[in-house]
Amino acid sequence: MENTVVIGAQWGDEGKAKITDLLAQNADIIIRYQGGCNAGHTVVNEDKTFKFHLIPSGILYKNKICFIGAGTVIYPEVLNEEIENLKKENIDLSGLKISPLASITMPYHIDIDGYSEDSAKGSAKIGTTKKGIGPTYTDKVSRHGIKVQDLFDTDALAKKLDIILPLKNKELTLVYGLKPYSKEDIMDLCSKYAQIIKPYVCFEWQKLFHDAIKQNKKVLFEGAQGVMLDVDWGTYPYVTSSNPVAGGACTGSGFGPNMIKEVIGVSKAYITRVGEGPFATELKDATGDKIRNIGHEFGTTTGRPRRTGWFDAVVAKYGVLVSGLTSMAVTKLDVFDTFDEIKICTAYKDKRSGEILEYYPTNVNLHEFLEPVYETHAGWKTDITQAKTFEELPVNAQKYLQRLEELMGVRISVISVGADRHQTIFR
Ligand code: GDP
Ligand code: IMO
Ligand code: MG
Numbered sequence: 001m002e003n004t005v006v007i008g009a010q011w012g013d014e015g016k017a018k019i020t021d022l023l024a025q026n027a028d029i030i031i032r033y034q035g036g037c038n039a040g041h042t043v044v045n046e047d048k049t050f051k052f053h054l055i056p057s058g059i060l061y062k063n064k065i066c067f068i069g070a071g072t073v074i075y076p077e078v079l080n081e082e083i084e085n086l087k088k089e090n091i092d093l094s095g096l097k098i099s100p101l102a103s104i105t106m107p108y109h110i111d112i113d114g115y116s117e118d119s120a121k122g123s124a125k126i127g128t129t130k131k132g133i134g135p136t137y138t139d140k141v142s143r144h145g146i147k148v149q150d151l152f153d154t155d156a157l158a159k160k161l162d163i164i165l166p167l168k169n170k171e172l173t174l175v176y177g178l179k180p181y182s183k184e185d186i187m188d189l190c191s192k193y194a195q196i197i198k199p200y201v202c203f204e205w206q207k208l209f210h211d212a213i214k215q216n217k218k219v220l221f222e223g224a225q226g227v228m229l230d231v232d233w234g235t236y237p238y239v240t241s242s243n244p245v246a247g248g249a250c251t252g253s254g255f256g257p258n259m260i261k262e263v264i265g266v267s268k269a270y271i272t273r274v275g276e277g278p279f280a281t282e283l284k285d286a287t288g289d290k291i292r293n294i295g296h297e298f299g300t301t302t303g304r305p306r307r308t309g310w311f312d313a314v315v316a317k318y319g320v321l322v323s324g325l326t327s328m329a330v331t332k333l334d335v336f337d338t339f340d341e342i343k344i345c346t347a348y349k350d351k352r353s354g355e356i357l358e359y360y361p362t363n364v365n366l367h368e369f370l371e372p373v374y375e376t377h378a379g380w381k382t383d384i385t386q387a388k389t390f391e392e393l394p395v396n397a398q399k400y401l402q403r404l405e406e407l408m409g410v411r412i413s414v415i416s417v418g419a420d421r422h423q424t425i426f427r
Helices: 016-024 076-088 107-119 133-141 148-152 154-175 183-197 205-214 247-253 286-294 313-323 364-369 395-408
Strands: 003-008 029-032 041-044 049-052 065-068 096-098 219-222 260-268 271-273 307-309 327-331 341-350 370-378 412-416 424-426
Touching: 003 016, 016 041, 016 219, 016 260, 016 327, 016 412, 076 183, 107 133, 107 154, 148 154, 148 183, 154 183, 219 247, 260 271, 260 313, 286 307, 313 341, 313 395, 327 395, 341 395, 364 370, 370 395, 395 412
Parallel strands: 003 219, 003 260, 029 065, 029 219, 065 096, 260 327, 327 412
Antiparallel strands: 041 049, 271 307, 341 370, 412 424
16 A cells, blocks of 8 residues: 655644645545644635644545544534534535544543643643643543543443543542533533534444555545654653654554555744744744744634744754654745745754754753754745746755755655645645
């Protein structure tokens, strides 16, 4: 099988959905394998802009299976909203399938996430999306989670809640000073959630996957967030609670590593980050504002202004390593069209010793002592939004991309010069 994984190679919002949507044309199954409605994935088709949180970005095509995998966390209220919005747009949802093994975000997860964020001070603040992601994954790992399949077995669910809910209520009231939930309330909610998910739940996923492998179907894995937000590999603790790295595609979907041929990382031509945590190349000046304004860098899920900065090749190289990237897609190159010069961070310098670091320092406490080492490239001062081939790009844009390739140690296979489908150069 010649399957492809698309992942974010920075701190999220790299334009994964645009790339996924384009590659989905040639795929049979598109799988979201981690994360939840913290993700905000934008697809612009011929007539409209769509924003997905949970539903895979292949849903705009007919006759594709769009699968929400076991490694995801699902808040049924948001899922329902997304489904209803797509129905209003007459989007065919017959291919939408949901794993019975995915975890359910309960209202108390949202309460805890919101409280933890609002009450956190200083470095304790993560800047989460307050969508209950961390608390849902915490419960999954501590084996107190509710899975999709639990919603369809009322007796077993009631027994499970007898164990979970008293503990949860103790945590809610004693630790956080929040209101407890009655078993009746939660059972009622779960019955509502079951109704939302019922038309899509795929208890026959083993046959579906088995047949897909036998029939050599093409599977496209759509990552959410990005390498630097990975709970194991990112800037911990300023991360999400799942595995956006390529390895997550296997654990979160149920397909093995031997099914994957290509791993495409997606990077912007610069970098953005929402929420707290180290960001070496951040620009807190007029240049940063210019990138934010031209690139419309405001969160899809929360509307928060994104932090902006120059491309960090140390980060990119790190992503190539920990996700085995076979190529990179570079998006938003057009945002630099009016820039006189563009910088690339090639290494970090330890301000204390003068030591040059070429590999990403994974201990976030070190970052206050580091500064980026930059090289400067001349801009191209040309509108590139209609370029169709690499050769049509101005020489300075070509040089910029070639230098990125050199520094990252990986080929750039896709260049995006605008949000529309046709504003894409495949090499
Ligand atoms: P994702 O979370 O990685 O899927 O990315 P988001 O959808 O959160 O953010 C990417 C934003 O950039 C969206 O608004 C896209 O429509 C837009 N976009 C994607 N590629 C390009 C590009 O090449 N140029 C410009 N100007 N916008 C782009
Ligand atoms: P997509 O898929 C950008 C960030 C949050 C916060 C941290 C933890 O659109 O790229 P969480 O709510 O997950 O516990 O928040 O992760 N974050 C994202 N940043 N894009 C995303 O998704 C994100 N999902 C979470 O801002 O810093
Ligand atoms: Mg996004």
